[in-house]
Amino acid sequence: MSMAGDGREPLPHGPDPEVNHSSIGSTSPERDPLTSLMEIRGSLMVFATVMASVTYRAGLNPPGGFWTDNIDGHKAGTPVFQDVYCTRYKIFHYFNTSSFMMSLFILLFAIKASINNSDITKIMLHLTVLMDVITLIVSYIVGAYEDFQSSTYALVLMLMVFIYLVLEATTLIVRLCKAIRQMAYVLAKI
Template sequence: MDDNPEPKDLEKRRKFLVLLAVLAASCTYQAGINPPGGFWTDNNDGHRAGYPMFHDEFPHRYMVFFYLNSTAFMSSLAVIMLLVSKRLCQRGINGYLLRGCMLLDLVSLMGAFAAGSCRKVSTSVYAILVVSIVCAYVMVQVLVLTFAKDKSTSIRELQAKHHGQPKPEHKWRKDLILIGTLAVSVTYQAGLLPPGGLWPDDRDGHFISDPILHDTDPPRYKAFFYCNATAFMASVVIVILLLNRTISKYRRSLLPMKTAMVLDLLALLGAYAAGSCRKLKTSIYVFALVIAVFMYIVIHILLSFDKMARLVKKTGEQWIPCLKKMWALIETETPNHHPSSEEEP
């Protein structure tokens, strides 16, 4: 048993930061090379082929997206380079350098997502509102847990009480890290390049570089956008709470992180159901799967409570003998009428 848990703690944090930085760098690199809205294919009407449509149609929004996405990409690279060196890694994790870079990375990701995934006022307001709620929520968590240090029990103290044995909280954090980083990457890409593609021209009343699905099936697009944006922001909440050492080392921080994880997964289900289907038949099938998954989770949550589990067990014990008797009666019951065999001539 290792008496000094500090190196292990540093290694865990290093792996978490490397995973997050690599995924963020890959997302922002792809988004920078292929920005939302696509590219012009000709030199007509004053634009140039190969230039982003988004830049000409929404110049201010494009500049916000470009600068924030570039900032997130450079911050991710800075974190990766700092983590390569063992000396810089140890100093950075113990200090505020790496955490500051990752916080800048995540904030820039949220801003780039809000600027690049929206075209309309309603979706822009929703994205900005969710970003503000995320920032306010994280600040509240930091303040609450900072002033409640003396009354809170840290994970390390619990490990010391249990002779250094890892508690389930550490396993939860590993799962949350994987779920959060994966969801951030997929929802970021899906928000910038929505399903259905983008309009290549301004004909028939639509606008160039706007999502095609928004005009052909507005309810489906809105369902996808709101669910995808909610999943992205919930994932960012998970990552920020795990990144902040003041929050993540206390047991009470697991509840908001688990809540964000459930919201994240449900929003991912809704976004997939809305964005992956066009026909009624496939939509019904996917929504049926979503409802089945949701009911399955609810049943398991209910069964996790002792009272509900005892009630289900008691009900099952009452019904099983009745079912056995009914089955025995069916097997032993003889038919009242036997068809008479015809005599051969």
């Protein structure tokens, strides 16, 4: 508040009339079409970089390390995990590799300058992020826990996250099907 006689006008109360407050934090149609994806571009790049780094490291240094010698029928340089738990190693390897590839896809998508802002693109990107997290969770569970009973608490927590992600993915798949159906309907009218 200005003092009497100081020559300044008092500040108005309430929102600034020159700022369109209705568009802040909303997805109103008058926004720039690329804005919504461009706003999350930085977050996607950080997410994808961290996920790619974690899965890359796990792929090059799998749980259990490597055999260092050729004794007892083991070959030096091969993963111990592969020889001791062959099925678990295969699951770990496939899910870890899938997570790594999805992380690279998300990273390349976020780097790409001309992003298509269609509903289908957003849903596919969201599904890819969810699948990336799910595959990382599976590879972590398979690689980190040898005994189910010793890891029950952690597995229950991860199962809850996994269930949430699957439900979220299901919702996105339903939205994707609706968007594709709507696009097909529009194209059929042309």
